[in-house]
Amino acid sequence: MSGGKSTAATPSSNWLKLQKKLGKLPQRSQERQTTESPTVTHPLRHRKRKLSRSSLSPEPGIVKEEVEILRASTSTRVTTILSEPDVRGESVDALRKMVAGELDLTPNQQSPGTYLAIDCEMVGVGIEGKESSLARVSIVNYHGAIVLDEFVRQRERVVDYRTQWSGVRERDLINAKPFAEIQKLVADLLNERILVGHAVQNDLQALLLSHPRPMLRDTQVLSAKSKVMKGSRPALRNLVLQELGLTIQSGEHSSVIDARATMAVFRLHRKAWEKLARPTSSAKRQKLPEADATSPAGDAGQSRVGFPGGGRKGVSSGLSVVVKRSRLEAKQNSQIKRKSSDRWWNELSTR
Numbered sequence: 001m002s003g004g005k006s007t008a009a010t011p012s013s014n015w016l017k018l019q020k021k022l023g024k025l026p027q028r029s030q031e032r033q034t035t036e037s038p039t040v041t042h043p044l045r046h047r048k049r050k051l052s053r054s055s056l057s058p059e060p061g062i063v064k065e066e067v068e069i070l071r072a073s074t075s076t077r078v079t080t081i082l083s084e085p086d087v088r089g090e091s092v093d094a095l096r097k098m099v100a101g102e103l104d105l106t107p108n109q110q111s112p113g114t115y116l117a118i119d120c121e122m123v124g125v126g127i128e129g130k131e132s133s134l135a136r137v138s139i140v141n142y143h144g145a146i147v148l149d150e151f152v153r154q155r156e157r158v159v160d161y162r163t164q165w166s167g168v169r170e171r172d173l174i175n176a177k178p179f180a181e182i183q184k185l186v187a188d189l190l191n192e193r194i195l196v197g198h199a200v201q202n203d204l205q206a207l208l209l210s211h212p213r214p215m216l217r218d219t220q221v222l223s224a225k226s227k228v229m230k231g232s233r234p235a236l237r238n239l240v241l242q243e244l245g246l247t248i249q250s251g252e253h254s255s256v257i258d259a260r261a262t263m264a265v266f267r268l269h270r271k272a273w274e275k276l277a278r279p280t281s282s283a284k285r286q287k288l289p290e291a292d293a294t295s296p297a298g299d300a301g302q303s304r305v306g307f308p309g310g311g312r313k314g315v316s317s318g319l320s321v322v323v324k325r326s327r328l329e330a331k332q333n334s335q336i337k338r339k340s341s342d343r344w345w346n347e348l349s350t351r
């Protein structure tokens with residue numbers, strides 16, 4: 001350092017090589033530091049995951065989307081089916097809205113129509129409220145419109161309203177109609193109409209009514225017969241959960257919602273269940289042979305081959321009457337012989 005001047009130290013060869021290597025590397029760390037914003041933790045975080053088409057859904061082409069909502073205090077998971085195509089000619093989304101009563105119906109769709117679904121709620125009477133008494137009747141049509149929804153006045157003192165299941169309270173029965181009036185209203189509505197219900201015989205028994213068997217559509221029986229669910233008597237809530245993805249009867253029951261859910265499940269399987277409900281279809285009916293030209297006019301179209309007594313299938317041949325008559329004659333003859341044997345002395349006097 002002569003002359004008081006300081007000279008900068010020349011960098012070494014190793015330092016120059018290191019600078020070249022650093023210049024070639026991407027400056028990711030620097031970009032992250034400059035572009036990234038500070039992380040903020042939200043109490044509500046949505047995470048969406050699409051399931052592939054190879055899911056467990058029986059229908060191809062159904063895309064489900066699970067929305068997981070994670071909260072700071074409690075972790076809850078809500079699963080919703082956002083879009084689903086029509087199944088057997090019925091829109092599952094429309095059926096869900098029908099159960100919830102969210103459809104806008106035309107005046108024509110609010111008429112009773114051919115199909116009616118029924119559901120009843122009971123209250124407890126008698127000793128400890130163990131006996132059931134009809135408290136509410138709800139009937140909806142094919143589109144879920146309410147045709148009848150009435151409470152029933154009780155003849156006996158209600159011991160247990162069963163509100164946690166029936167949804168009936170004491171105030172509901174104050175201005176209720178008597179049983180006979182409700183019974184007549186239901187009977188008039190069901191006349192010449194097809195009745196849909198889940199374990200529908202219980203509802204008819206509560207109303208003290210009967211309905212022709214060919215006009216009944218019991219979803220409990222039909223679902224078991226068609227093997228839609230396992231078991232001989234599947235519950236309505238399980239059937240609706242499986243077929244529609246809806247949860248009902250989790251708390252207080254509503255006979256209107258239950259009737260709509262029953263109708264929705266029936267509409268989903270209507271074509272197949274109609275065949276099960278009508279086993280004697282036109283294809284299975286035996287056609288009678290055509291009338292023979294030599295047969296009498298009264299026996300036209302009647303076949304006498306293969307039936308004892310000369311009758312035909314479904315018509316009495318009179319054979320049972322003949323058998324009964326022969327038995328009656330034999331019985332009378334035995335009685336006459338018995339009487340004659342009792343008076344043996346008369347025979348001795350005549351000899």
